Amino acid sequence: MVRLRLRVDPIKCKAHGMCGELFPERIRMDDWGYPVIEPRALSDDVLEHARRAITDCPRAALWVEPVDEPGARVRPDDLD
Amino acid sequence: MSPPADAGTTQRLLPGRPVPEDLDAHLAGFGPRPILEPAAMIEALDQSGLRGRGGADFPTGVKWRAVTERSQGGGDAVVVANAAECEPASFKDRFLLTYRPHLVLDGLEHAAEAVGARRVIIYTTRSHNDIEAALRAAIRERRRRDDSDRFVEVLVGPNRYVAGEETALIARVSGHLAKPKVVPPRPFQSGVDGLPTLVQNVETLAHAALVARFGAAWFRSVGTQRSPGTALLTVSGAVRTPGVLEATCDTTVGAVVDRAGGVEGEPAAVLLGGYFGRWVSADRIWNHAIDADSLRSTGASLGTGVLVVAPTTSCGITETDRVLAYLAGQSAGQCGPCHVGLPAIAETFHKVATGRARPAALDLLARWSRDVRGRGACRHPDGAMLFLDSAMEVFAADLRRHLKQGECRYAAQPSLLPVPAIEAGWW
Numbered sequence: 001m002v003r004l005r006l007r008v009d010p011i012k013c014k015a016h017g018m019c020g021e022l023f024p025e026r027i028r029m030d031d032w033g034y035p036v037i038e039p040r041a042l043s044d045d046v047l048e049h050a051r052r053a054i055t056d057c058p059r060a061a062l063w064v065e066p067v068d069e070p071g072a073r074v075r076p077d078d079l080d
Numbered sequence: 081m082s083p084p085a086d087a088g089t090t091q092r093l094l095p096g097r098p099v100p101e102d103l104d105a106h107l108a109g110f111g112p113r114p115i116l117e118p119a120a121m122i123e124a125l126d127q128s129g130l131r132g133r134g135g136a137d138f139p140t141g142v143k144w145r146a147v148t149e150r151s152q153g154g155g156d157a158v159v160v161a162n163a164a165e166c167e168p169a170s171f172k173d174r175f176l177l178t179y180r181p182h183l184v185l186d187g188l189e190h191a192a193e194a195v196g197a198r199r200v201i202i203y204t205t206r207s208h209n210d211i212e213a214a215l216r217a218a219i220r221e222r223r224r225r226d227d228s229d230r231f232v233e234v235l236v237g238p239n240r241y242v243a244g245e246e247t248a249l250i251a252r253v254s255g256h257l258a259k260p261k262v263v264p265p266r267p268f269q270s271g272v273d274g275l276p277t278l279v280q281n282v283e284t285l286a287h288a289a290l291v292a293r294f295g296a297a298w299f300r301s302v303g304t305q306r307s308p309g310t311a312l313l314t315v316s317g318a319v320r321t322p323g324v325l326e327a328t329c330d331t332t333v334g335a336v337v338d339r340a341g342g343v344e345g346e347p348a349a350v351l352l353g354g355y356f357g358r359w360v361s362a363d364r365i366w367n368h369a370i371d372a373d374s375l376r377s378t379g380a381s382l383g384t385g386v387l388v389v390a391p392t393t394s395c396g397i398t399e400t401d402r403v404l405a406y407l408a409g410q411s412a413g414q415c416g417p418c419h420v421g422l423p424a425i426a427e428t429f430h431k432v433a434t435g436r437a438r439p440a441a442l443d444l445l446a447r448w449s450r451d452v453r454g455r456g457a458c459r460h461p462d463g464a465m466l467f468l469d470s471a472m473e474v475f476a477a478d479l480r481r482h483l484k485q486g487e488c489r490y491a492a493q494p495s496l497l498p499v500p501a502i503e504a505g506w507w
Contacts, residue, residue, distance in 0.1 A: 009262050010415035011457050030451050032424070034416040071264035 134281030164244030187285030353383025356463025435486025
C-alpha cells in the first residue's frame with residue numbers, strides 16, 4: 001500500500017476555504033483563511049473526503065502524492 | 081603548477097592586495113585551467129567536501145552529479161552562476177567578482193564541462209551594474225585569448241530579496257518574472273526552459289576552480305572535517321574595520337571579529353547568516369568556530385557568510401523591526417501565508433517594539449511564526465521566521481521592556497542592518 005499525503009500549491013491557493021469545509025479532519029484554516037494541512041499520511045477512512053476537497057477546490061490547488069515521491073500526482077479518481 | 085604561496089593558508093580566494101586581476105595576472109598566479117573529465121571533476125568535488133556558499137550549504141558534488149545524470153552528458157543542460165547577492169548585509173560575492181573574476185569564470189567553465197551545458201549564464205542584479213560591467217569585460221578578455229566558442233551570457237534580474245532564489249532566478253532567465261516556483265520539479269529536473277539546470281553561487285564556483293587545479297586533499301588541508309576550506313565573510317556592525325574577509329572554518333566568531341579590527345564597545349549579540357539567519361547572544365557564540373557542526377548547537381548557521389556585531393549600545397528590537405518590515409515587503413506576493421502573514425507579523429512586532437500592543441501579542445507572534453513556516457512555495461516565510469524567533473529569544477527581556485515602555489533610548493541609533501530601497505518591477 002502506497003502511503004499518500006495531501007498537498008496544496010500555495011501559489012494557486014487564493015483562500016476560498018472550500019477544502020477546510022470539505023475535509024476538516026486534516027485541514028484547518030489559519031487566521032487569514034489559508035489552509036494548513038496535517039502532514040501525516042492519509043488513512044483509508046479519510047480518502048473520500050480528500051478526493052472531494054481536491055475535485056471541488058475552485059483553484060484546483062490541491063493534490064495527493066506518494067509520501068516517498070514528492071510531486072508525483074495521484075489522480076483523484078484513483079483514490080477510492 | 082603548485083598552489084600560489086598564499087594559497088596554502090587562509091587567503092585562497094582573495095588576493096593579497098586589493099587589485100582587480102586581469103587574465104594575465106590570473107594565469108601568472110594560478111596557471112592555466114586544467115581540463116578534467118566530468119566524472120573526475122565531480123569525484124574531486126565529492127572528495128573535497130565543498131558545500132554551496134549561497135546559504136544552503138548543500139554538497140556541491142551531489143548537485144553537479146544530479147544535473148549530469150539528468151542530461152546524460154548530452155549537452156542539453158544549463159549552468160547559471162548565481163551572482164545575485166540579494167542579501168543586503170552581504171558583499172562577499174561582489175568583492176570576489178571585483179578582484180578575481182577569472183577564478184569564478186574558471187569554475188563556471190568546469191561546471192559547464194562537467195554537466196554538459198548548452199547555455200552558460202552569469203546572473204546578477206540590476207543594482208550591481210559595476211559588477212555586470214566587470215564581468216562583461218572579463219568575458220571579452222577570455223574570448224579574445226581563447227579559441228573556445230563557448231559563449232557566457234550575462235543576465236540581470238531585479239534587486240529583490242527572493243530574486244536570487246534558484247527557482248526565481250530560473251524563471252527570470254527563462255523570460256518570466258523573477259518569482260519563486262513550487263518545487264518539485266527541482267532545477268536539476270526542469271530548470272531554464274525546462275532543461276536540467278545547475279545554479280551555483282559564485283564563491284562556490286571559485287572554490288571548485290581551485291579544487292580542479294590543486295586537488296581535494298589540498299582543499300581539505302585547512303578548515304574542519306564538516307566544513308573544509310575557507311569561507312568568505314562579510315563582517316559589519318560594531319567592528320573597527322568592517323568588510324569582506326576570508327577565514328578557515330575552524331576560526332571562532334571572536335577571532336573573526338578580531339580580524340575585522342575587534343569590537344567597538346561591548347558586544348551584545350551577533351547576527352549570523354543574513355536576514356534568514358539567527359541572532360545569537362555574543363557570550364554564547366564568541367568561542368564557537370564558524371563550522372556548521374560547531375554552530376549547530378547554538379541553532380545558528382553561516383548561511384551567506386554574514387556576521388553583524390550588535391553592541392550593548394544598540395537596540396536589537398528596533399533592528400529586528402526594520403528588517404521584518406523589509407522582509408514582509410519582499411514577499412513575491414504569490415502565497416497567502418507569506419504575503420498576508422508576513423505583513424501582519426511585521427505590523428504586530430512593530431506595535432510591540434513601539435509599546436502599542438497588548439501582552440497577548442507576544443503569544444500571537446509565536447503562534448503566527450509557527451503557522452506560516454513551510455507554507456510558501458519558497459523558504460521566504462521560513463527564513464524570516466527563523467530571524468524573528470531568534471530575536472524574540474535573544475532579546476526577550478528587551479522585548480518585554482518595549483512592550484511596557486515603548487522604544488528604548490538606543491532605538492534612534494543609526495541602523496546596523498542595511499535595508500535597500502525597494503525595486504518596483506520583477507524582471
